[in-house]
Amino acid sequence: MTLPPWKIKVVEPISLPGPERRREAIEDAGYNTFLLRSEDVFIDLLTDSGTSALSQEQRAAMELGDEAYAGSRSFYRLEAAMQEVYGYRHLIPTHQGRGAEHLLARVLVQPGAVVPSNLYFTTSRVHVELVGGIWKDVSVPEASDPAAPFPFKGNIDLVALERVLHEHGPEGIAFVRQEACLNMAGGQPFSLDNLRAVRALTAEYGVPLILDATRMSENVVFIKDREAGQADRSFRELILELASLSDGAVFSSKKDHFVPIGGFLALNDDELAERAREVLVVYEGFAHYGGMAGHDMEALAQGIREAADEAMVRHVVAQAAYLGGLLAERGIPIVVPVGAHAVFLDAKRILPHVPQSAFPAQSLAAALYIAGGVRSMERGIVSGQHGDAPYDGLELVRLTLPRRVYAQEHLSYVADVVEAVCSDAAAIPGLAFTYEPEHLRFFLGRFEPTAPFPELSVRESGRTAPALVV
Ligand code: F0G
Numbered sequence: 001m002t003l004p005p006w007k008i009k010v011v012e013p014i015s016l017p018g019p020e021r022r023r024e025a026i027e028d029a030g031y032n033t034f035l036l037r038s039e040d041v042f043i044d045l046l047t048d049s050g051t052s053a054l055s056q057e058q059r060a061a062m063e064l065g066d067e068a069y070a071g072s073r074s075f076y077r078l079e080a081a082m083q084e085v086y087g088y089r090h091l092i093p094t095h096q097g098r099g100a101e102h103l104l105a106r107v108l109v110q111p112g113a114v115v116p117s118n119l120y121f122t123t124s125r126v127h128v129e130l131v132g133g134i135w136k137d138v139s140v141p142e143a144s145d146p147a148a149p150f151p152f153k154g155n156i157d158l159v160a161l162e163r164v165l166h167e168h169g170p171e172g173i174a175f176v177r178q179e180a181c182l183n184m185a186g187g188q189p190f191s192l193d194n195l196r197a198v199r200a201l202t203a204e205y206g207v208p209l210i211l212d213a214t215r216m217s218e219n220v221v222f223i224k225d226r227e228a229g230q231a232d233r234s235f236r237e238l239i240l241e242l243a244s245l246s247d248g249a250v251f252s253s254k255k256d257h258f259v260p261i262g263g264f265l266a267l268n269d270d271e272l273a274e275r276a277r278e279v280l281v282v283y284e285g286f287a288h289y290g291g292m293a294g295h296d297m298e299a300l301a302q303g304i305r306e307a308a309d310e311a312m313v314r315h316v317v318a319q320a321a322y323l324g325g326l327l328a329e330r331g332i333p334i335v336v337p338v339g340a341h342a343v344f345l346d347a348k349r350i351l352p353h354v355p356q357s358a359f360p361a362q363s364l365a366a367a368l369y370i371a372g373g374v375r376s377m378e379r380g381i382v383s384g385q386h387g388d389a390p391y392d393g394l395e396l397v398r399l400t401l402p403r404r405v406y407a408q409e410h411l412s413y414v415a416d417v418v419e420a421v422c423s424d425a426a427a428i429p430g431l432a433f434t435y436e437p438e439h440l441r442f443f444l445g446r447f448e449p450t451a452p453f454p455e456l457s458v459r460e461s462g463r464t465a466p467a468l469v470v
Helices: 019-028 056-062 073-085 097-108 122-130 158-172 192-205 216-226 235-244 270-283 294-306 310-328 360-372 408-423
Strands: 090-094 114-117 134-137 176-179 209-212 248-252 263-267 342-346 377-379 396-400 431-435 446-449
Touching: 019 360, 056 294, 073 090, 073 235, 073 294, 090 097, 090 270, 097 122, 097 248, 097 263, 097 270, 114 122, 114 158, 122 134, 158 192, 176 192, 192 209, 192 235, 216 235, 216 310, 263 270, 310 342, 310 408, 360 377, 360 396, 360 408, 360 431, 360 446
Parallel strands: 114 134, 114 176, 176 209, 209 248
Antiparallel strands: 090 263, 248 263, 342 396, 377 396, 431 446
């Protein structure tokens, strides 16, 4: 068992709205969990982004925020923390991860240039495409197979990558992107060995390698636990090595760094950093705060150090494993192995009667809310399909764990809700768009059911209750 290395000092009340209110709320939200009001949500597993609990050290540090427009002490403290933990030369602060993705795309991607990546992340891909770049998936095939027990589904397929590098040559490639704990595949790590090989290939072809290091700390837990020869290395040493194998990284600090807002682009090349700063001052803010307040940068500097604390990060991964274990032992189809920050339900297997054109994962997410006030996120065709391109990829619902927020009792209740929905799965309808946005349609899209949702009720199993009543 991995015990939480913290105790709770401040609490936020939550309550379960009644069944009628839940039906009304999801209808008002167009059957899109993003459009629910949080006051209507009981257990919020929409995302681990910006939803973690701050530590007392982070809150205390926020008092030291230097809100100077230029030359802020808080910026220099943040830069020092980043350099200490990751070792990159330059920190370009942004309001969150997609701000960094935007800057990167503007400085590195020419129209027609290719960005090979392990699978994709929604905002990462859209920024490349908005400046005319072409996204190329070079993930290993196991990444798209929810049942494959492969331990490193975040790996890049080296043969596929070399083919793309060879075909387009250095002048046709903007950069190679490798994402830690590959979100869309289920939070799946890459191996150190794979990253070293990707590094060698990109060096041979002379193209930059940029990490999406948003969940790099958790990736290090998996490397220590699963990769031969890595178990006894220190957590910090491994983080530094991963970063040293790349030319730069995008960080959404709203995840591993335990902050509600913030992110940055880290780069080693002086000239590239200068160009990124020029774009920064146009779109985000001055070079010493980007999109953050001084107090945000203080919380982030402390959060970076906490993300290098192995016990803290292990607990995050252990919570996902705990929830995954509860679901797996009830025979519920989930993505295996359980990844970093979430448990992913396989909607294709849970709702086999709903064709992908009727959005099974979107519908399953709505059903979980109706049944028990649990908010999850669609990670299937609504998120993944692009324009009219054919899509037969993953169809998942993500139950994402905010860090340091929920107790085992909450997770046990979530497992009961999922089980209840799965036992009534045959009666769950598909959905149709009533409003389909042009970009990132999962955020703001609206739907209607193709038939009414069934009554969905939950019986709590009380699995965390003691076996003996005294
Ligand atoms: N990269 C990855 C791997 C992410 O998971 C995210 C955000 C981003 C970049 C963009 O960062 O949100 O700070 O602008 N993921 C969130 C999620 C939204 O729910 O998985 P952002």
